[in-house]
Amino acid sequence: MASGNSAVPALTDLSSSQNPRNISVNEKSSDSVWTKPLPVSRLCVAFKGEAGVVLTWEIGNGTTACRILLEDKGSHKESDQNLTVNIPDLKPGCTYEAQCASESEETRTGSAAGGDSPGATGTGGTAGTCTVSKCQHGPNEQPSDSSPTNKTGVRLRGLKSGTWYKATVYSQTEDGTEGQPTATEFRTDSFRVLDLEAANISATSLTLTWKMYDNGSCLPYTYNINVVWDTGFFNFTVNKTQTALTELSPNTLYNITVHASFQDGSEGTPGFLQVYTRPGPVSDLRVTVISTRSIGLAWSSKDSDSFKILTRQDKAGIPRTERTNQSSISIGDLYPGTEYCFEVFPVGRNGTEGDSQSICSMTGASGVRDIRVVHVATAEIRLEWQSTDNASDYIYYLYLSSVHGANQTHNSSHRAFAFRGLTPGTLYNITIVPEVKGVPGHPGSILQYTRPSNVSDVEVSTNTTTAAFHWRNSDDASPTYTYRLVIEREGDSGNATEVVTGVGITGATVPDLMPGSGYTVQIFARVGEVTESLGPGWQSFCTDPAPVASFQCEVVPKTPTLVLRWACPPGTSTGFQVEVSRGDWRNETYLEGCPPEEAGAEYWTEVTHLNFSTSYDINITALSCNKTAPPTQNSCITSITDPPPPDGSPNITSVSHNSVKVKFSGFEASHGPIKAYALILTTGEANPSTEVLNRTYEDFKKGASPTYVTYFITTGENASSEGLSEALKYEINVGNESNTHGYYNGKLEPLGSYRACVAGFTNITFGTDGLLIDGNRSYVSFSRYSEAVFLPQDPGVICGAVFGCIFGALAIVAVGGFIFWRKKRKDAKHNDLPFSQIKPKKSKLIRVENFEAYFKKQQADSNCGFAEEYEDLKLVGINQPKYAAELAENRGKNRYNNVLPYDISRVRLSVHTHSADDYINANYMPGYHSKKEFIATQGPLPNTLKDFWRMVWEKNVYAVVMLTKCVEQGRTKCEEYWPSKQAKDYGSITVAMTSEIVLPEWTIRDFTVKNNLTSDSHPLRQFHFTSWPDHGVPDTTDLLINFRYLVRDYMKQSPPESPVLVHCSAGVGRTGTFIAIDRLIYQMENENAVDVYGIVYDLRMHRPLMVQTEDQYVFLNQCVLDIVRSQRDSKVDLIYQNTTAMTIYENLAPVATLGQINGHIA
Missing domain, CATH: 2.60.40.10 (Immunoglobulins)
Incomplete structure (x- = not known):
């Protein structure tokens, strides 16, 4: 490091030296510096x-x-x-x-x-x-x-x-x-071996390869290989990422682990692998068995228990694979005379396959098979066949023979041949013998007819439902022929009818065809079971159209029009010709026809521009296929309407202070016969109208109306009656104080001004009181009012006043007396008479328009009125004799001891061997139209089933109404007397069910009833109501009403003398209620009145306990009320109106338009 001196010498680059250097400087200082x-x-x-x-x-x-x-x-x-x-x-x-x-x-x-x-x-x-x-x-x-x-x-x-x-x-x-x-x-991460894999696996060796994960080391790895199997192990080390394992055992599982490690002994995550060696090939592969369809193989193997065998035909093609756990196999389904090669693979325990061994062999030869007739004509038979041997050097020898001789012999190298020059309709025996290299195989044979010749000269004759056919065939063998006829209706080829004749018969009649329909018939000649002529005899024809059964004429109120209604006839009707005539006048109209599917449906048309109140002759003719059915005839009268008003007005003569005489002529009757006249007086100025027809003298006197009817005349009255003159000239004394049909001809007011008018009626309807005219519902016209006349003063005014006072007093007394009499009568009505039994009434007829008020009155106080009526019915009919039911031999035929049929009305069966054979617990019951319209009976017992079906046959019953379930609340109410699947015999009667339709409230079953003694039969329909509890009533009235219409619609198709058989369990409660509602509906429709009490009374005179409970009696009245209300409110959903109930059953005949039953849409 340098010192802190300021003088710093320049230094050379010392970076190349890593040792300390001594550095000298001129100044007097030194130090050691490290680079x-x-x-x-x-x-x-x-x-x-x-x-x-x-x-x-x-x-x-x-x-x-x-x-x-x-x-x-x-x-x-x-x-x-x-x-x-x-x-x-x-x-x-x-x-x-x-x-x-x-x-x-x-x-x-x-x-x-x-x-x-x-x-x-x-x-x-x-x-x-x-x-x-x-x-x-x-x-x-x-x-x-x-x-x-x-x-x-x-x-x-x-x-x-x-x-x-x-x-x-x-x-x-x-x-x-x-x-x-x-x-x-x-x-930082562990080094590990990845993707350890085995390749080149054989029975004794394999190659291992692997990878190192993220080998970022700058030092080499070594790999320790550990190999373990079920009987040993070995280890070795390599420096590369692959190695080979040799001298392994075949078909053996080896567990191999590879560890990577450094020289210092540290190891990473090892790789692990399990691998099987392949099994060794089989040895001693040999063929053990050879047949025409199979070859047997066998072999040896030391290390495999499973084998795969590939089979190839002629060393080519897609192989077939077989597997076995045995050291032998039989390979089947082979072709005769064919070379096959087989490869046998040993299969290891993990499915690994070893090397294969191969062997080839040929199957044995065989005969022909699958001889087929590919073409047959009248003189030729062409054959094809197959050979189980695919060898190409076969020769086939063919032999043909028949019972008539004419044998043939041929040979062919092909597997097809045609015999020619044969006889039509002849049976031939053909034999084919294969041969290869001079050795014959198994022969094959076939029998074959030549085809018959076509029929000719086909003739057809028809009526509405039947066609008769005749034809010819000229073959020698024709006496052995049968003929198949195929009849197809135009537009409906999917439903052809086939008929096969007997042997040698050249004619046939085919029934049950559809009227008025075009058909084509094809006639095939047939010999044997299936051989037919190549072409049919052919002919087109048309059945005759069915006539219209009948038609009804309906008038249109106040319109000169007739509505014609009829049911579409069965079959096809391309049109209808309607001819209307009267004297020399004639009119023809052509209408569109009915398609076949609408047979039985209602068809209607209007005939207009006619005259009022006129009779016409009408013919309706069904047309189809350019043919006409016989016409259906009827005479019909058109509707009436308001009469034409007269040109003049009435004349008033002989005027006094309180009366006048009125003369008028009769109205013209071109709009209908004049039924009545009403003379109208007025002091007012208004023109006459229908509202004045219910105005009386009393209304006039009270000032309620200035106009009133003073006199009423019916045209049938004697001309000498008071107020009449000659037959067509009428003179009325007005003011003579006479009464005519509720109208009082009172005296006129002196000094009054009066005008007269005449009302003429072609149809007259009275109001609810039955006295006064209902102008709105009557057909009426009015003359003009006469000139006004003024009455003079009464010369005896005083006397008149006195007389008026006296008359008023008498009127007051009369009114008071009347009120007193009414009160006494009412009090007497409620007094009890315990000491004397009152004889019950037989009838309580109520007009329909009054029934709702009557019902409310009887319903008051918890149905008190109905209870009194029902109480009065308890003893009705009970004293009538029942001797037959009480006989010892008949007691076991009664379900209940207290329900025994009266002798006077009981149903009597034919007597076979014993006098008691005629007994069954059943009574004839009166309907609206006939005294024997119904049969009421109990639910059959096991011992009365034969008697029940005998009654059905002998009494010509077409409809059975069943109102109970067979078992109710765990108790048997009725034996199941009908068969469900197969036909069943009941004595001499056989019954077979043909259809069944199950709905929520009822079930409809159709049967065929056959008398085995006469072979006669007729249809029977059972209407089974399943929603009616015993001693109770249905949930709603419309259920029973709808059910009744369902039965009645079907009965329209039955013979008119056929009674409806009705039963529940005892045959009185529910049975009586059903019969009563049927009669009530007819009574309402025809009489505009209803008598529930009287009908129940009548039923009880024919069978005891009919309408068994008060609830059922009240229910009948409720049904009537609901029908009345539905008619009044124009509700058509309660009962059927102009709707065929049976149309919901599409598989039952007849079928017309779609309708609705009880909410169930068909």
């Missing part, structure tokens, strides 16, 4: 691990110490993470151990590590130090005097794992002068 040492060289990372590293470098002369600065490259707080290593007394050839710790670690101590080192002060503050131990031998070799080295190193321990460090080494002289730094970077 900077040379930096270290060849700094490298000799080893690195998870928490340590070995650094090595070389030093120059004069370097006696060094300082190492370790910087953590991953930390942002550099001063906190740096480490300093001071190595004093540096000796070349030594490796020092340094244990490091950072300031943040718990191992940090208060004093600096390495107390033996010089004061370790460097540039920048250090946060951590490393403790340096004594020198050890270098990493390359042991130090010796003979081989001096400048290489020095340090092993740094205690570093952070997986961290990037920068190591900077400063060389130092004895006085601590530092040279230029030398730096390197590294990342």
Whole structure:
């Protein structure tokens, strides 16, 4: 170091020397100065691990110490993470151990590590130090005097794992002068073996290769190989990253571990591998068995238990693979006469395959197979066949024979041949014998008919549903032919009808065709089971159209129009001809027809521009295929309307102070017969209108109306009646105090001014009281008012006043008496009469318009009125005799002892062998149209099933209504009397179910009922209502109403004399309710009135306990009320209106338009 003198001589470059130099200057002073040492060289990372590293470098002369600065490259707080290593007394050839710790670690101590080192002060503050131990031998070799080295190193321990460090080494002289730094970077991590793999694996050897992870060391690695198997092991060391293992055992699992290590013995993470050697090839491969379809193989193997065999045909093609755990195998499904080659591979325990051994062999020869007739004509048979042997030098000998002689023999080198010159419709026996190299194989045979000739001269005759066919065939073999007829309807070829005739029959009749439809018939001649003529005999034809069954005429109120309605006839109708005539007048109209799928659907049309109230003759003819059906005829009368008003007005004559006479002529009857006249008087000026028709003399007297009806005349009254003159001339005495249909012809007011008018009626309707005219619902016209007439003063005014007073007093007395009489009558009605039983009434007829008020009255006080009515019905009919039901031999036929049929109405069956054979617990029940419209019966018992079906057959029943489940609340209510899957015999009656439709509230089943004694049969439909509890009522009235319409729609198709058989369990409660609602609906439709009480009364006179509970009786009244309300409110969802209920069942006939039942859309 220089002194503090100001004179500083120039110095030469001394950096090349690392020894102290003596420097002389002119002035009188001297000192020792150290130059900077040379930096270290060849700094490298000799080893690195998870928490340590070995650094090595070389030093120059004069370097006696060094300082190492370790910087953590991953930390942002550099001063906190740096480490300093001071190595004093540096000796070349030594490796020092340094244990490091950072300031943040718990191992940090208060004093600096390495107390033996010089004061370790460097540039920048250090946060951590490393403790340096004594020198050890270098990493390359042991130090010796003979081989001096400048290489020095340090092993740094205690570093952070997986961290990037920068190591900077400063060389130092004895006085601590530092040279230029030398730096390197590294990342602490374990060195390990990666990607250890085995290649070139054979039965006895393999090659190992691997990689070293981040081999940043400047020193070489050595690799220790450890090989272990189930019976031994061996180890060896290599210096490269690959090696070969030899002299291994076949089909053996080897566990191989490779360790990398330094010369100092430290090891990194090893690599590990398991590998199987391949099995050795099989030996002694041989063929053991040969047949036409298989070859047997066998072999030997010392080290394999599993084998794969590849089979190739003629050493080429895609191989077939077989596997076995045996040392032999039979390879099947081979072709005869064909060479096959086989490769056998041993398979190791891990699926590794060894080298294969091969062998070839040929299968034996065989005969023909799969003889096929590829073409047959009337005189030719063409054959093809297959050979199980693919050899090309086969010759095939063909022999043909028939029962008629004419044998043929041929040979061919091909597997196809055609025999020609044969006879149509003849059976031939054909034999094929294969031969190869003079050795015949197994022969094959086939029987084949030649085709018959086509039929000719096809003739067809038809009616609406049947076609008869006749044809000819001229073949010699035709007596042995049958014929297949295929009949297809135009536009529906997918549903062809096929008919096969008997042998030799050249005619057929085909029924069940669709009327009015075009068809094509094809007739094939057939011999044997399947051989038919190549072409059919062909003919087109058309069935006759079905006529319209009937049609109804409906008038349009107040319109000269007729609405014609009819059901579309079955089959196809391309159009309808409607002819309307009256005398010499005639009009024809052509309408569009019905497609087949709408058969049974309603068809309607309007005939307009007719005359009112006129009878017309109408013919409707169905048309199809240029054919006409027989016309359907009917006579219809058009509607009436308001009569034409007369041109004149009535005449008033013979005027007195309180009366007049009115004369008028009858109205013209061109709009309908005149039913009545009403004479109207007015003191006002307004024109007449329908509102005045319900005005009476009393209204006039009270001042409520200046106009009133004073006299009413029906045209059927005798001409000599009071107030009438001649037949078409009418004279009315007004004021004579007569009464006509609720109208009082009171005296007129003296000095009054009156005008007269006449109302003429073609249809007259009275109001709810049945007395006064309802003008809005009547067909009426009015004449003009007459001229006004003025009445003179009454000459006896005083007498008139007295008379008026007397009349008023009498009226008051009459009114008071009437009120007193009404009160006494009401009081008497509520008095109890326990001492005398009143005979019940038979009828309580209520008009429809009054029923709602009647229902509310009877419903009051918890249905008190209905309860009284039902109580009156309890004893109805109970005294009628029941002798047949009480006979000892018949008691077991009754389900309940208290429900026995009355003798007067019981259903009697035919007697077979015993007088009691005629008994069944059933009664005829009256309907609206017939006294025997229904049969009410109990649910059949096991011992009455035959009697039940005998009754169905003998009484011609087409519909059965079942209102109970077979089991209710765990008790049997009715035996299941019908078959479910297969037909079943019930005595001489066989019943078969043909369809079943299950809906939430009911089930519809169709049956065919056949009498085995006569072979006659007819259809039967069962309507099974499943939502009606015993002794209860359905949830809603519309359920039963809809169900009733469903049954009635079906009965329209049944014979009119066929009764509906109804049953529940006892055949009284639910059964009676159903029959009653049917009668009530008809009564409402036809009479505009309803009699619930009377209908139940009538039913109980025919079978006991009909409508069994009060709830059922109230339910009937509720049904009527709901129907009344629905008609009044024009609600069509409660009951069916002009809708065929059965149309929801698309698989049941007839099918018309779609409808709705109880919310279930079809």
